[in-house]
Amino acid sequence: xxxxxxxxxxxxxxxxxxxxxxxxxxxxxxxxxxxxxxxxxxxxxxxxxxxxxxxxxxxxxxxxxxxxxxxxxxxxxxxxxxxxxxxxxxxxxxxxxxxxxxxxxxxxxxxxxxxxxxxxxxxxxxxxxxxxxxxxxxxxxxxxxxxxxxxxxxxxxxxxxxxxxxxxxxxxxxxxxxxxxxxxxxxxxxxxxxxxxxxxxxxxxxxxxxxxxxxxxxxxxxxxxxxxxxxxxxxxxxxxxxxxxxxxxxxxxxxxxxxxxxxxxxxxxxxxxxxxxxxxxxxxxxxxxxxxxxxxxxxxxxxxxxxxxxxxxxxxxxxxxxxxxxxxxxxxxxxxxxxxxxxxxxxxxxxxxxxxxxxxxxxxxxxxxxxxxxxxxxxxxxxxxxxxxxxxxxxxxxxxxxxxxxxxxx
Numbered sequence: 001x002x003x004x005x006x007x008x009x010x011x012x013x014x015x016x017x018x019x020x021x022x023x024x025x026x027x028x029x030x031x032x033x034x035x036x037x038x039x040x041x042x043x044x045x046x047x048x049x050x051x052x053x054x055x056x057x058x059x060x061x062x063x064x065x066x067x068x069x070x071x072x073x074x075x076x077x078x079x080x081x082x083x084x085x086x087x088x089x090x091x092x093x094x095x096x097x098x099x100x101x102x103x104x105x106x107x108x109x110x111x112x113x114x115x116x117x118x119x120x121x122x123x124x125x126x127x128x129x130x131x132x133x134x135x136x137x138x139x140x141x142x143x144x145x146x147x148x149x150x151x152x153x154x155x156x157x158x159x160x161x162x163x164x165x166x167x168x169x170x171x172x173x174x175x176x177x178x179x180x181x182x183x184x185x186x187x188x189x190x191x192x193x194x195x196x197x198x199x200x201x202x203x204x205x206x207x208x209x210x211x212x213x214x215x216x217x218x219x220x221x222x223x224x225x226x227x228x229x230x231x232x233x234x235x236x237x238x239x240x241x242x243x244x245x246x247x248x249x250x251x252x253x254x255x256x257x258x259x260x261x262x263x264x265x266x267x268x269x270x271x272x273x274x275x276x277x278x279x280x281x282x283x284x285x286x287x288x289x290x291x292x293x294x295x296x297x298x299x300x301x302x303x304x305x306x307x308x309x310x311x312x313x314x315x316x317x318x319x320x321x322x323x324x325x326x327x328x329x330x331x332x333x334x335x336x337x338x339x340x341x342x343x344x345x346x347x348x349x350x351x352x353x354x355x356x357x358x359x360x361x362x363x364x365x366x367x368x369x370x371x372x373x374x375x376x377x378x379x380x381x382x383x384x385x386x387x388x389x390x391x392x393x394x395x396x397x398x399x400x401x402x403x404x405x406x407x408x409x410x
Contacts, residue, residue, distance in 0.1 A: 077262020
């Protein structure tokens with residue numbers, strides 16, 4: 001439930017509901033998406049610093065790429081209280097908001113599963129060249145979930161969504177993955193980045209709606225999933241049919257703990273912002289971050305610090321880093337009014353999901369045209385600059401698509 005945030009919204013027309021907007025949330029979301037596209041492009045490079053990429057499974061430590069996904073999960077939670085409040089201002093009741101949370105979670109999970117299956121796609125067994133899988137999936141996503149203007153022909157909108165759904169069904173039916181003698185059909189091999197976000201968002205969204213702005217319920221929810229993360233890593237969760245049926249993104253505690261941490265931080269943030277007490281807000285968020293870093297240090301000897309292990313230390317440290325980043329951006333963007341400094345990446349913060357999908361189209365075009373850059377452009381520092389330019393190109397394309405009326409409504 002993405003909340004387009006800005007503390008300086010344009011004046012609304014008479015009778016319009018004015019929604020509360022915080023510029024820094026959009027800015028941090030945009031920065032995170034930009035960083036996500038940048039680190040995801042590192043597979044095209046060579047001879048770059050190891051700290052930029054992911055740390056291998058089983059290794060105690062994290063690289064730059066390992067802090068991006070948790071930051072995004074945290075920001076999802078950071079936006080939730082504002083998004084729920086804004087829907088209530090528009091007259092929606094709890095059931096309508098819960099319905100939105102469920103449908104959005106389902107959409108993210110569906111997208112995540114389709115994108116994940118592309119990782120093990122077998123073109124020969126499927127009967128379709130590999131570069132077509134991702135653009136066809138992403139085009140179907142847009143056809144189903146695009147936010148059409150109210151003036152759009154309802155039959156056109158219906159036809160678009162039916163076509164998109166039909167396309168996904170056909171793709172799922174014809175799909176074959178694997179290699180050699182191990183060929184398998186379409187299935188949730190794992191939930192993918194979007195799917196994991198979907199599950200964490202589902203739980204955090206429901207808690208946020210049902211808590212009715214109760215700080216103590218949100219605090220309890222965050223503490224529960226943090227403790228669950230430790231209990232899970234300690235191997236204390238028994239295996240049985242009921243518990244094993246709960247998706248790992250929820251059962252493991254860590255990912256939902258990140259999102260709930262964002263919700264908790266948002267509750268703290270709203271409390272002080274409403275009182276225009278930025279100094280106490282900053283002190284509280286810094287102390288909260290220090291507390292989380294201490295928790296990370298305490299838990300690291302037991303389960304390590306690792307993204308691929310989804311360890312408690314990773315949960316606490318990445319939460320702290322995101323809070324500190326958000327605090328700095330808040331002072332720059334909202335308090336100092338310099339939010340326009342970040343206008344060049346604005347599309348990544350206001351159409352984040354669309355921006356996330358753009359690289360899938362770009363890589364497919366590259367593969368179809370068999371484009372290869374000179375080795376000097378994909379090596380070392382020059383290669384990193386190439387990835388930065390690619391990231392900015394994806395943001396720019398997102399901005400163009402927005403102006404053309406393409407905007408996912410999730």
